[in-house]
Amino acid sequence: xxxxxxxxxxxxxxxxxxxxxxxxxxxxxxxxxxxxxxxxxxxxxxxxxxxxxxxxxxxxxxxxxxxxxxxxxxxxxxxxxxxxxxxxxxxxxxxxxxxxxxxxxxxxxxxxxxxxxxxxxxxxxxxxxxxxxxxxxxxxxxxxxxxxxxxxxxxxxxxxxxxxxxxxxxxxxxxxxxxxxxxxxxxxxxxxxxxxxxxxxxxxxxxxxxxxxxxxxxxxxxxxxxxxxxxxxxxxxxxxxxxxxxxxxxxxxxxxxxxxxxxxxxxxxxxxxxxxxxxxxxxxxxxxxxxxxxxxxxxxxxxxxxxxxxxxxxxxxxxxxxxxxxxxxxxxxxxx
Numbered sequence: 001x002x003x004x005x006x007x008x009x010x011x012x013x014x015x016x017x018x019x020x021x022x023x024x025x026x027x028x029x030x031x032x033x034x035x036x037x038x039x040x041x042x043x044x045x046x047x048x049x050x051x052x053x054x055x056x057x058x059x060x061x062x063x064x065x066x067x068x069x070x071x072x073x074x075x076x077x078x079x080x081x082x083x084x085x086x087x088x089x090x091x092x093x094x095x096x097x098x099x100x101x102x103x104x105x106x107x108x109x110x111x112x113x114x115x116x117x118x119x120x121x122x123x124x125x126x127x128x129x130x131x132x133x134x135x136x137x138x139x140x141x142x143x144x145x146x147x148x149x150x151x152x153x154x155x156x157x158x159x160x161x162x163x164x165x166x167x168x169x170x171x172x173x174x175x176x177x178x179x180x181x182x183x184x185x186x187x188x189x190x191x192x193x194x195x196x197x198x199x200x201x202x203x204x205x206x207x208x209x210x211x212x213x214x215x216x217x218x219x220x221x222x223x224x225x226x227x228x229x230x231x232x233x234x235x236x237x238x239x240x241x242x243x244x245x246x247x248x249x250x251x252x253x254x255x256x257x258x259x260x261x262x263x264x265x266x267x268x269x270x271x272x273x274x275x276x277x278x279x280x281x282x283x284x285x286x287x288x289x290x291x292x293x294x295x296x297x298x299x300x301x302x303x304x305x306x307x308x309x310x311x312x313x314x315x316x317x318x319x320x321x322x323x324x325x326x327x328x329x330x331x332x333x334x335x336x
Contacts, residue, residue: 157181
């Protein structure tokens with residue numbers, strides 16, 4: 001089965017409208033990012049530029065400024081928080097790639113393969129520090145609390161995932177706990193911080209946090225499905241990386257449960273012991289698609305996207321709300 005048939009068709013979302021609405025704000029965020037990643041230690045800006053300018057969509061800082069505008073912000077208070085969010089995200093990517101021994105990031109050679117793992121880890125630490133400097137400059141203790149908590153939760157999620165690596169008995173709930181911490185928490189914090197910057201009510205801050213959390217879950221579930229039903233171009237990393245790294249993602253866990261004892265030895269070998277041969281990914285992919293695990297993962301992603309959109313009912317129907325709704329659709333409409 002080819003990749004196009006592996007993933008069922010859904011309505012296509014777009015972030016073009018939201019990108020247009022936030023273009024001026026995002027230009028300001030980009031200026032801050034460029035300025036704050038500078039250092040007299042030349043390897044720092046070189047390595048940071050390699051990953052920051054590798055073509056990412058800047059979804060998390062875009063979410064911060066869009067949430068701020070939806071919540072009624074008239075000033076540029078959210079811009080420093082948005083830049084801080086991007087630095088936190090980039091730092092986690094640098095650390096992830098070292099831990100996972102990834103070869104690609106956003107379609108480019110992973111930084112640790114060029115500058116080495118120690119430099120990648122330390123530049124990630126530098127970006128975390130820059131993020132906290134930006135938070136301090138906003139003078140908002142609440143925003144600092146939100147983003148500091150997110151940084152801690154992300155680290156906890158990474159350690160939890162590492163401690164349960166190659167566990168083919170991982171429960172669905174533990175998997176959701178991992179992706180909630182690793183991915184969805186920063187989406188939630190990005191949106192909530194934008195609301196805080198706009199001095200929104202606690203009810204509206206909570207609504208935007210809920211939007212971001214559910215958006216992040218939808219985004220990660222779709223990514224996990226694309227690892228088996230997408231392409232390297234769609235992912236910005238090698239298709240099948242999760243399989244080769246022995247990550248117990250939802251498509252895999254569902255397939256293990258559905259294919260039963262007759263395939264248990266296969267899953268234990270390729271995931272539990274990571275004894276993999278060249279044809280194994282193709283076989284795993286066929287089992288995942290054939291068992292309906294891929295489709296169920298995408299259906300679950302769509303449910304979270306719908307929950308994200310429902311959280312926006314707290315706000316009037318305007319261009320920013322429509323843009324954020326389209327972003328939720330985009331999260332689950334990405335294809336090979």
